[in-house]
Amino acid sequence: MPGFEEIVGHEQIVTHLKSAMKLGKVSHAYILSGEKGCGKKLLADVFAETLQCEKGGTEPCGSCHSCVQARSGNHPDIIHLMHEKPNSISVDDVRQQIVNDVLVKPYSGKYKIYIVPDAEKMTAAAQNALLKTIEEPPAYAVILLLANNASALLPTILSRCVMLSLKPVADDKVKQYLMEHVQVPDYEADVCVAFAQGNIGKAVQLATSDSFNEIKNSALHLLKNVSKMEINDIIATVKSVSEFKIDIQDYLDFLAVWYRDILYFKATRDSNGLIFKDELNVITDQINKSSYEGIENILRGLQTAKTRLNANVNFDLTMELLFLLIKENLV
Structure with missing residues (x-):
């Protein structure tokens, strides 16, 4: 101790x-x-x-x-x-x-x-x-x-x-702790810090969680391919996401961080401020296919989905509506 x-x-x-x-x-x-x-x-x-x-x-x-x-x-x-x-x-x-x-x-x-x-x-x-x-x-x-x-x-x-x-801890201190005490690589530390929002315990949990890596990989697959997916693909993705029901808020937070990166880079072209720096090529491609209004609609849709799930609205229906909204707002 x-x-x-x-x-x-x-x-x-x-x-x-x-x-x-x-x-x-x-x-x-x-x-x-x-x-x-x-x-x-x-x-x-x-x-x-x-x-x-x-x-x-x-x-x-x-x-x-x-x-x-x-x-x-x-x-x-x-x-x-x-x-x-x-x-x-x-x-x-x-x-x-x-x-x-x-x-x-x-x-x-x-x-x-x-x-x-x-x-x-x-x-x-x-x-x-x-x-x-x-x-x-x-x-x-x-x-x-x-x-x-x-x-x-x-x-x-x-x-x-x-x-x-107890107030949230500054992001730079959380990142330093992860890198020094948990030996988390720089990029992974950035992702965990973005999710943890000043909570060191949550940051450590995410950095050492196998399920978080599974959620991250599943979300990235969706984010990179959603604009090309048909309705049957979306339904299949919903079923795969249902495996993460206990961590669905983390899944939705992951999508939100991605689209905030998209919005930020579209407005600034500053890659240093991105959480997903190693996905710069994908992000660059997506900002060319997205409008500010579309990205903001997606971010609002993610918050709506979180609210519905907290209110015990049907999981599959909520996720299908969310993915359709994301697809409709990507050119």
Whole structure:
């Protein structure tokens, strides 16, 4: 596990947490809010390790008995809340693992730290059960609520916690991380960065995912050939795309990045700003066959398709209409 110095981005949050530790003003309850993969868990783990570190600094030493326990996931005073139901954290989960447990003093650390992933999954009863502990905590208690969607938490919880919202990390930092730590080639890093939109966790997942490469290859085949495809070919492509239903948003995002490249290059002729630099010949050919209005229609159609799929509109019908729209707007 890295220390704060190795965390990419989130400088303001790191500064806040370090300052709180240095001044002895650590809050009893924090909400770390941000989309999945943005770094909430890493920040919480490093914060917890640092609080328990026997050296008492603003970075974990990584070598004391407490840090070794924290890094192995076996620290008795760093508790990660577990729940059996995948989409719900029950009142019993909260009572057994936090409310009742917090009455027992720390075994060895200065603090007793509770980390709650997916905190927005707590039922209203679970949140209300936690509220009293947050309002009147023992001096040694620190509760870290990690939420993809903090607005799903009760106002009473929100008002009693320090809110730390994780923002997207700059693209150049995400790319540097992929190239240095995941050994991703320059071109592949650009594609992953474009998709990740400042989310390092998602960028790493994409860079190391075999399914993402399959999606990319399938999408590129469509993008290069859609103007020549007949309706039967489009229906066949729909069936092949249906294999990626779980990742269909990534598939549509891939198409959108391609057409943004087309629009950008048509307007600027600047190949340095392209994501798909190695497809320059295909992009050049397509801009000569496309109007600005046609490309913008396609981009709107992609957003419409995402909205329909989120609303559970029929998958095959949505994709067929999308591919026909793309074909109609390419000269």
